[in-house]
Amino acid sequence: RKEVEQDPGPFNVPEGATVAFNCTYSNSASQSFFWYRQDCRKEPKLLMSVYSSGNEDGRFTAQLNRASQYISLLIRDSKLSDSATYLCVVIDNDYKLSFGAGTTVTVRA
Amino acid sequence: NAGVMQNPRHLVRRRGQEARLRCSPMKGHSHVYWYRQLPEEGLKFMVYLQKENIIDESGMPKERFSAEFPKEGPSILRIQQVVRGDSAAYFCASSPGQLNIQYFGAGTRLSVL
Numbered sequence: 001r002k003e004v005e006q007d008p009g010p011f012n013v014p015e016g017a018t019v020a021f022n023c024t025y026s027n028s029a030s031q032s033f034f035w036y037r038q039d040c041r042k043e044p045k046l047l048m049s050v051y052s053s054g055n056e057d058g059r060f061t062a063q064l065n066r067a068s069q070y071i072s073l074l075i076r077d078s079k080l081s082d083s084a085t086y087l088c089v090v091i092d093n094d095y096k097l098s099f100g101a102g103t104t105v106t107v108r109a
Numbered sequence: 110n111a112g113v114m115q116n117p118r119h120l121v122r123r124r125g126q127e128a129r130l131r132c133s134p135m136k137g138h139s140h141v142y143w144y145r146q147l148p149e150e151g152l153k154f155m156v157y158l159q160k161e162n163i164i165d166e167s168g169m170p171k172e173r174f175s176a177e178f179p180k181e182g183p184s185i186l187r188i189q190q191v192v193r194g195d196s197a198a199y200f201c202a203s204s205p206g207q208l209n210i211q212y213f214g215a216g217t218r219l220s221v222l
Contacts (some may be wrong), residue, residue: 004151043113043200043213044152087151094207095142096165099151 003027006088006100013078013107020074021103023088032091033064035073037084038102044087047073078107111136113203113214114183121220122191130186130217141184142211143176144174146198158184191221 006023013019024032033050048055050062050071061074071090075082085102092098114133122128122208134141136173139160144152154198155168178184188195198218202211 041198041218043215045213046210087132091127095140095157095204095211096154097142097144097152097202097211098154099144101149 002100003098004006004088004090005016006103008101008103010104011108013105015078015080015107015109017078017107018074019075019078019105020072021105022070022072023084023100024049024070025088025090025098026069027090027092028066028069030090030092031094033062033071034089034091034097035060035062035071036087036099038087038088039084040051044099047086075105078105080107080109083107100109113138113201113212115199115201115217116215117217118215119218119220121222123222124192125190126187128191128195128219130188130201131183131197132186132201132203132214132217133183134201135212138205138212140204140207140209141178142202142204143184143186144200144202146200146216148197152200160194166207188219191219193221195219196221 035047037047038042038044039050054063061101063072088100090098143155146152156176157165158215173189200216201214204211
């Protein structure tokens, strides 16, 4: 079983729509959780950290469910510029990032 | 403040040659991490280094791969006698401390012919 699993998508949505997707992780002792964004053939960039109580950053909302071991990301009012691959990242110890394979989102005009 | 710099951006090697990938961390960062991304897969941790020390190399293949981060100069990921399966994107990240956010470089795309 992979450490971090994501639905690869793609999620094709019109501008202005809401899109949401999940990520599951296998290690119940995982400590920290993040969403990174990766544009085609470029480096991953931190989108947001994920806190136990859930957190929001503009149009992006992240949730953590430790009991079921999943993390979610919701994007409201989608923009064309939101088209990217979203990487779920889990830290099991202090530094080793475990990445999911990514969920591809395409926002169309 | 320049970000994490990796070079070359693209590297083509024939089977059996050596590949050297360089990573200069962000200013003020002394922790460097290397990850490999195979096509259609997530990034996989390879090695974690601090200046002159390898802290964790649990993700490195046992043979042909080595990494260093000398007192002066960039971190180097070295792959000897490359094979086609080494073709991947190799990303370097850096952080100011072990518990801090990791910032990624643009990666080196290695193609083995």
